[in-house]
Structure formats: C-alpha cells, structure tokens
Amino acid sequence: AQSVTQPDIHITVSEGASLELRCNYSYGATPYLFWYVQSPGQGLQLLLKYFSGDTLVQGIKGFEAEFKRSQSSFNLRKPSVHWSDAAEYFCAVDDYKLSFGAGTTVTVRA
Amino acid sequence: NAGVMQNPRHLVRRRGQEARLRCSPMKGHSHVYWYRQLPEEGLKFMVYLQKENIIDESGMPKERFSAEFPKEGPSILRIQQVVRGDSAAYFCASSPGLTGANVLTFGAGSRLTVL
Numbered sequence: 001a002q003s004v005t006q007p008d009i010h011i012t013v014s015e016g017a018s019l020e021l022r023c024n025y026s027y028g029a030t031p032y033l034f035w036y037v038q039s040p041g042q043g044l045q046l047l048l049k050y051f052s053g054d055t056l057v058q059g060i061k062g063f064e065a066e067f068k069r070s071q072s073s074f075n076l077r078k079p080s081v082h083w084s085d086a087a088e089y090f091c092a093v094d095d096y097k098l099s100f101g102a103g104t105t106v107t108v109r110a
Numbered sequence: 111n112a113g114v115m116q117n118p119r120h121l122v123r124r125r126g127q128e129a130r131l132r133c134s135p136m137k138g139h140s141h142v143y144w145y146r147q148l149p150e151e152g153l154k155f156m157v158y159l160q161k162e163n164i165i166d167e168s169g170m171p172k173e174r175f176s177a178e179f180p181k182e183g184p185s186i187l188r189i190q191q192v193v194r195g196d197s198a199a200y201f202c203a204s205s206p207g208l209t210g211a212n213v214l215t216f217g218a219g220s221r222l223t224v225l
Contacts, residue, residue, distance in 0.1 A: 034213070036216075042218060042219075043114075043201060043216040043217055043218040043219050044153075044201065044203075044216040045216075046213060046214075046215075049213060090152060090153065096158075096166075097143060097155050097158050097166060098143075098153075098155070098203075098214060099155065100145075100152045100153045100154075101152055102151065102152040103151075103152045
C-alpha cells in the first residue's frame with residue numbers, strides 16, 4: 001500500500017520568508033501526488049498535483065512542488081510567505097483513494 | 111456550479127444517539143469518498159462509493175458505521191449509538207471517476223461533537 005510521511009508537524013516562518021514543507025512517499029511505481037491546504041474550520045483545497053512529466057509543478061497561491069524519484073520526495077515550496085498562508089498542509093498519494101500524511105501546521109509570524 | 115455540499119456543518123449528539131451526515135457530490139461526479147479527521151490528526155479514509163455500490167469500505171469501523179449512496183439523493187454516512195470517540199470532522203469528497211486521473215473535490219466537512 002502507498003503511504004506518505006510528513007516529517008514536520010509544525011513550522012513557524014516569518015512573513016516574507018521562504019517556506020519548504022517535506023513529504024516522502026512510499027510506492028513502487030510513479031505515484032500520483034497531491035498537496036492540499038486546510039484553513040481552520042474549513043475543508044481541503046487542492047494546491048497542486050503531480051501525475052507525470054515535468055517534475056517541477058506549479059500550483060495556486062504561488063506554491064510549487066518538486067517530484068524527486070531518487071529521494072521519494074515531493075516537497076512543497078513558496079518563495080515568500082504571506083500571513084494568509086497560515087494553515088495546515090497535507091501531502092497525499094493516490095492509489096484510487098487518497099492516502100494523506102499527518103499534516104504540517106504552518107504558523108506565520110509578522 | 112456548486113461544489114461538494116455537506117450538511118449539517120455542525121452536529122451535536124449525546125452518547126447513544128444516531129448521527130446522519132449527508133453529502134451531495136459535485137454535478138457530474140458519481141464517485142464519493144468519506145474521510146474522518148480526528149483532532150490533531152490527518153485525514154483517514156473510511157469508504158468509497160459509487161451510485162448504489164460500496165466499492166471499498168476498508169476504513170470503516172466494523173460496528174455502528176454505515177454508508178450509502180443511493181441512485182437518487184445524497185450520500186449518507188450513518189453512525190449509530192455514537193460514543194465520545196466518534197467526535198471528529200467528517201469530510202466528503204467526490205470525483206468524476208477513479209482517482210489518479212481525476213482529482214478529488216472536498217466539501218467543507220461536518221463536525222460531529224458527542225457529549
């Protein structure tokens with residue numbers, strides 16, 4: 001079965017600083033990978049997805065992620081964080097049903 | 111084009127009562143997934159349904175939980191004789207087909223509190 005690990009439970013960044021969230025997956029073949037964001041009390045919104053092709057994927061809200069097969073990773077990045085980026089971020093891998101990591105909570109300080 | 115609609119958004123039940131959570135998928139979507147999010151945890155898959163069929167219920171607790179997606183109407187997640195441990199956010203997602211090629215769209219969730 002596919003699985004996802006998000007090593008960082010909580011990250012605090014300053015507004016304007018860069019952000020990188022780690023995600024490692026376990027799967028034999030090329031996986032379908034996703035990043036979702038959840039604001040407090042809200043549902044999940046898709047940030048970006050990787051199916052195949054270019055390993056650098058652009059998403060909404062200025063986010064990007066890079067698929068690295070050699071490291072089994074799909075890390076999410078944003079060059080300059082805004083206060084509105086404070087949320088919980090979930091990496092997910094697809095095996096016809098999404099399997100989610102435990103999530104990383106991002107706090108943005110002024 | 112409305113998204114995935116879940117109701118109620120908040121539900122309070124006493125121990126032993128029944129909870130019914132409803133999910134209307136996006137228009138044109140025939141696949142529905144239910145997930146549960148316990149406090150401070152990620153989302154755990156519960157069940158995957160197509161119209162009138164349960165495809166995968168490997169994440170459903172063996173007792174008290176059931177789900178359906180009838181030919182007409184919303185999908186229903188039913189929890190009988192609720193206990194405090196059932197307090198969680200329950201999310202529904204829909205897709206037009208098998209995931210991988212299709213992306214799940216999530217509802218805003220139903221938050222169940224068991225007193």
